Amino acid sequence: MRKFLVGSDWWTDCDDAVAMRLLARAHLRGEIEILGIGINACMSYSVESICAFFHFEGIDNLRIGIDKEATDFGGNPPYQKRLANSYNSPQNNENASDAKSLYLDILQNSKEKIEIIEIGYPQVLAEVLKSDKKLFESKVSKVWMMAGKWDEQGGKENNFKRNERSRKAAEYFCKNCLVPITFLGFEVGESVLVGGNLDKDDQLYKAMHDMGCENGRSAWDPMLVLTAIIGDESEAEYDMVFGTASVDSLDGSNYFEKDEKGKHAYLVKKQPDEYYKELINSLIK
Template sequence: MHTPVQILLDTDMLTDCDDAGALAMLHVLADRGEAKILGVAVNGIDSHGLHGSVVSAINYHFGRPEIPVAMSPRGEEQTPVKPSSYSSSIYENYPHDGLRDAERPNAVELYHRLLSEAEDHSVTIVSIGFLSNIADLLAMDSGPALVARKVKGITIMGGAYPSGNEYNFDFSGTGPTTQAALEAWPETVPITFIGYELGERVITGTDYQAAPDSPMRRAYELAYDSINRGRPSWDQVAVFHAVRGLHSNGCTWFNAIAGKNRISATGQNSWQADPSGPDAYLELAVSADELASTIEQLMVTPPATLSL
């Protein structure tokens, strides 16, 4: 049996529901022994002050209430502020740890603690939001060396390939933060990028119509009517790759295009192809429908605790 991939998830968990679907499928992969969730760092600011409770509610739903959930220390002038479309409903209607965002620990300190406790080259980071927590970690004196020693790799949902502007890299002035994070990232630790154009084609969410009530189902009801219309799976693709890689179960899911991502201060990315480059962005090696079906089955799988 393979050793579970040690995952540290960084999510905005704000207006879109793919974050909720991604965390759900990560828990299912953990139920199957493929992953271990070390902690969840939350970025951005929910104007309701509750998006950390969505993470906690999903953790409770899957029987893992002990997973630490921490918030970006940035203030409103330093990071995007948006009202979550589902945090208030989930805070009021589902079990969670009872904390509001302002009461949660510092996400950068959580990164530092979890990485310090980890074995060398053992942690995989999955970033499915803004890169503020990572930028702030790397701005610490000990940050780059800690990442270089402890992190095996990072999968980032961000950018458009081979070039373009994308929400996570440049929403509400986040371009300089994106640029700072990627320029400070140690070159010895590989980055895999999931582009907007890839996740946009992988539509999931409608299977929640037949699923029991849950925080994820509620998120898909409230965000863009995604339970009926479906929603692109940007964040789920990132989690899927981080845990299962390019190949799994006899199937090649993705092709990796090696090179280096160049980021401007506006957050625009431009890919510099290089077969020997340290990083890569992904292209689909299967049909979008085949990947969507596999991801959606994971998203709606009941918690293993329900069958105990």
């Protein structure tokens, strides 16, 4: 079975929650195994709320780590407080592991190769790579990232450009990671609005309602996660543009040098938006 480490900002936006629903369902169906989750934006209720979310999905005892220094992203998402208050979570920000230590521990102790999904800021990934490049390259077979804006040179997207740490981490990670990376960019998910079909007693509906997005939200994170679960970009109905991605740490802008032998690729939709929307909505309902 394919095994995943999952990084998420689990921050103010609810597209992470839609993505986590896809992951939870795939995990419960036995298609994939989630080995651990690393939260890379630290809010008051981060660990408690993600723990509560997975509890209501039917998954307890997930290993959850958090970057406790990442308190500088701002925002105060109401869905997290509501989730945290609705379940007495055994894990919280105080007793959770450091995300980098969690990743290193899981990589060190895994006999098989692991895939990494990142739907948030890249500083934990960059720190793991920096601290043990050999381990990373021997244990990680592929990285799937929602990041960047690839329909123009110099494009800017939140996960890379948010603050100095995310910008520096993005530059470092793109420059130094020799493991293949598939990027799903801002331009792919923006116009695909998912989650408008949920029942009102569904916790995911409530999270989206808290955000004012109960009629649907851009599917950046869900589209990336679903592609990773399928495990084949073409089967997930995307073309791949291969080459080498880079990020300028001064302003977070991203660039792409096309090369058929490149280790990086960004995704281009093969189907109209409606195709991805209906598929994701059917899987999260």
